[in-house]
Amino acid sequence: MDITLLGTGAPAGLPRPDCPCAVCAAALGGEARAATALLVDGTLLLDLTPGAAFAAARAGRSLGGVRQVLLSHPHDGPAVEVPAGLPQPVRVPDGRELALLTGHRVRAMPMDAPGTGYEVTGPDGQRLLYLPPGAAPSGLDGTGGAYDMVVADVVGRPDALARLRTVGAIGPTTDVIAVHIDHDVPPGPELRRRLSAAGARAVRDGATLIVGVYESVPDVPRRTLVLGGARSGKSVEAERRLEAFPDVLYVATGGARDGDTEWAARVHAHRERRPGSWQTTETCDLVPLLRKDGPPLLIDCLSLWLTDAMDAVGAWDDDEWAGGGERALRTRVEELASAVRETHRTVVAVSNEVGSGIVPATSSGRRYRDELGRLNTAFAAECEHVLLVVAGQALALKG
Secondary structure (H helix, E strand, C coil): CEEEEEECECCCCECCCCCCCHHHHHCCHHHCECECEEEECCCEEECCCCCHHHHHHHCCCCCCCCCEEECCCCCCCCCCCCCCCCCCCECCCCCCEEECCCCCEEEEEEECCCCEEEEEECCCCCEEEECCCCCCECCCCCCCCCCCEEEECCCCCHHHHHHHHHCCCCCCCCEEEECCECCCCCCCHHHHHHHHHCCCECCCCCCEEECCCCCCCCCCCCEEEEEECCCCCHHHHHHHCCCCCCCCEEEECCCCCCCCHHHHHHHHHHHHHCCCCCEEEECCCHHHHHHCCCCCEEEECHHHHHHHHHHHCCCCCHHHHHHHHHHHHHHHHHHHHHHHHHCCCCEEEEEECCCCCCCCCCHHHHHHHHHHHHHHHHHHHCCCEEEEEECCEEEEEEC
């Protein structure tokens, strides 16, 4: 079974008509995308979009053999003209199955937002799942096993992949293709980086893919360090790297800080951003967590872990620091780095980058700055991927 992506963009396309945003301004040439539509084996068309016949011709395909046209989501604006010879487009009620004369079977799947997902099984048994924009499956049981290919709104609804992974509908060899791509993410390297973090990829309009033929699935870095200054967006970036995966354990190293209303507001904002399936633990005891098998860890943040570790060794007192505190802290950092090196879990850690600003006025401030730099260096050495977030923009330093 093969699919030709006649378009891979959002319903309004990319760039959006008359949109002055920076992403739309950059979405030119090969980065431009028509509204998403899929041609399956030349006989089944999923979503009819403006210019579908011309898009098929540009891809070297014809719509002349299409025997069924299925719509996945409500279409705003004027009705799309149906090219001559195509059957009238329909949406299949949730749960209904179609058996086409071509040997394909199609099952309509319920979504948690307006729209219908379609599971397509080819004549030889390959399985494709196509999801509408802005929607995720509801009521999945995973009885059918992993799909060969999933075509979905990865940028807009990464949690859809998390749901599919929870029930085993996405496996290690599932080819995840991002479509319905809108102006949320700049095209080019940033889009590819975001999708790779979710184990997905994007292709250009007109690409033909073989369902069930193994493709190189993007490697999800197992250990990632996200650095950045205050309010740089580093925590959002770290959370984004794991939002397509279920059962994440969020490790908060800052504690509750009773009576600090500003800190309570920060904690609340972080909790509101996290997917509901994530669990939270408040601890600075990171080494045992890293040595255990389990779901991915999101550690936020190492700079607060360091504060706790320096408190424990008396680092703020010059005599205690010189009398063994410095040596004790070095040992704790080495133990943490060793645990990161040996862990089998996926880990995303956040830390502050404080070495580029004003030199602290106090000796304790300078000591903390220096030790955080050493900690970040040791942790980064054990990671496949290191990012620096500046003004909300993630720069890859490693990996």
